[in-house]
Amino acid sequence: MRYLFDPASAAQPYGHGKCGVLLVNLGTPDAASVESVRRYLGEFLSDTRVIETSKLIWQPILRGIVLRTRPAKSLEAYRRIWNEDRDESPLRTYTRAQAELLSARLAADGVPVAWAMRYGAPSLGDAIATLMRQGCERIVSIPLYPQYSATTTATANDQAFRALMRLRRQPAFRTAPSFPDDPLYIRALADSVRDHVATLPTRPDLIVASFHGLPVQYVKAGDPYDAECRRTMVALRAALSLDEAQLPLTFQSRFGPTKWLQPYTAPFVEALPKRGIRSVSVIMPGFLADCIETLDEIGNELRHAFVAAGGEQLSLVPCLNDQPALIDLLEALARRELGGWLGA
Ligand SMILES: C=CC1=C(C)c2cc3[nH]c(cc4nc(cc5[nH]c(cc1n2)c(C)c5CCC(=O)O)C(CCC(=O)O)=C4C)c(C)c3C=C
Ligand SMILES: [Fe+2]
Numbered sequence: 193m194r195y196l197f198d199p200a201s202a203a204q205p206y207g208h209g210k211c212g213v214l215l216v217n218l219g220t221p222d223a224a225s226v227e228s229v230r231r232y233l234g235e236f237l238s239d240t241r242v243i244e245t246s247k248l249i250w251q252p253i254l255r256g257i258v259l260r261t262r263p264a265k266s267l268e269a270y271r272r273i274w275n276e277d278r279d280e281s282p283l284r285t286y287t288r289a290q291a292e293l294l295s296a297r298l299a300a301d302g303v304p305v306a307w308a309m310r311y312g313a314p315s316l317g318d319a320i321a322t323l324m325r326q327g328c329e330r331i332v333s334i335p336l337y338p339q340y341s342a343t344t345t346a347t348a349n350d351q352a353f354r355a356l357m358r359l360r361r362q363p364a365f366r367t368a369p370s371f372p373d374d375p376l377y378i379r380a381l382a383d384s385v386r387d388h389v390a391t392l393p394t395r396p397d398l399i400v401a402s403f404h405g406l407p408v409q410y411v412k413a414g415d416p417y418d419a420e421c422r423r424t425m426v427a428l429r430a431a432l433s434l435d436e437a438q439l440p441l442t443f444q445s446r447f448g449p450t451k452w453l454q455p456y457t458a459p460f461v462e463a464l465p466k467r468g469i470r471s472v473s474v475i476m477p478g479f480l481a482d483c484i485e486t487l488d489e490i491g492n493e494l495r496h497a498f499v500a501a502g503g504e505q506l507s508l509v510p511c512l513n514d515q516p517a518l519i520d521l522l523e524a525l526a527r528r529e530l531g532g533w534l535g536a
């Protein structure tokens with residue numbers, strides 16, 4: 193094993209306990225091109241935390257079918273939501289903004305903030321190196337997923353530890369736990385619903401919550417994601433004084449033929465006009481940043497399907513993105529995990 197040697201971090205003074213924070217998100221294509229989308233999907237869907245099917249069975253399907261057909265279709269969706277000003281995907285724009293805003297909050301404590309993507313760039317290895325070059329010997333990593341899943345949180349942590357495995361001199365490293373009913377998170381979501389509804393000409397007939405889905409098999413095998421989504425919903429309904437019928441929970445973004453968590457968002461929402469529900473707002477509490485799944489799958493695809501089914505208006509409660517309430521939450525999470533380190 194050849195361990196990485198980085199003269200810039202080795203030159204830093206040692207033994208002073210300087211802390212750093214790392215925000216980790218999923219990953220997104222580097223460019224609006226079919227090659228870039230294929231590379232991203234290839235890496236993402238080869239992760240055995242995401243697709244647990246045996247490699248011998250899955251890789252031929254992935255290489256022979258999925259990566260030949262899906263990238264072109266996904267590219268169309270990415271093009272519809274692309275941030276043209278920065279020529280990048282919104283997930284990248286918002287993740288960077290979150291890190292910059294958090295950095296401003298922690299600057300006075302001398303705590304730098306870096307951001308990384310589990311798949312693609314900036315890699316976890318590069319982000320950890322960036323912090324170490326600034327002299328960080330202690331790093332808190334915050335996976336940007338309020339609800340834990342092995343397919344997101346665990347794989348982000350795996351990749352961070354893989355990067356550490358390559359270092360001779362490692363920083364101390366902590367990973368933050370999920371935060372499905374953290375009061376600051378719930379307050380931020382509840383305020384975002386109230387703010388959004390206030391922008392509409394009339395109150396929507398129904399507010400629907402939509403989380404990214406997960407194969408039922410993973411939940412049966414012990415993934416706590418479903419339970420954590422439900423914890424978020426219990427707290428959010430209480431904060432908004434709504435019951436289950438007034439703020440139902442649904443799951444979007446199903447991938448592949450297996451059974452995923454239900455009810456599925458699209459058929460649920462498309463059936464609403466038949467019940468006389470013609471205006472709907474959708475909140476997606478599991479996504480801290482707008483992305484292809486929120487802006488396109490819900491904001492474009494589902495909106496059209498709802499109107500085609502007789503609905504009149506479907507609006508999106510924007511994700512928390514770069515709102516101060518989200519930065520308050522990230523700052524609180526960072527300070528909580530830095531506790532015992534800061535000033536030590
Ligand atoms: C088996 C497949 C997938 C699992 C399991 C899965 C879990 C999961 N994903 C998120 C968050 C995001 N997923 C995003 C995109 C996306 N997800 C899958 C598949 C699985 N996700 C695919 C194929 C894609 C790509 C989009 C497409 O081609 O249609 C994104 C957005 C990325 C972006 O660039 O905007 C996010 C965010 C969670 C929280 C989760 C576990 C519950
Ligand atoms: Fe996903």
Ligand SMILES: [Fe+2]
Pocket residue numbers: 445484485489
């Ligand atoms: Fe999707």
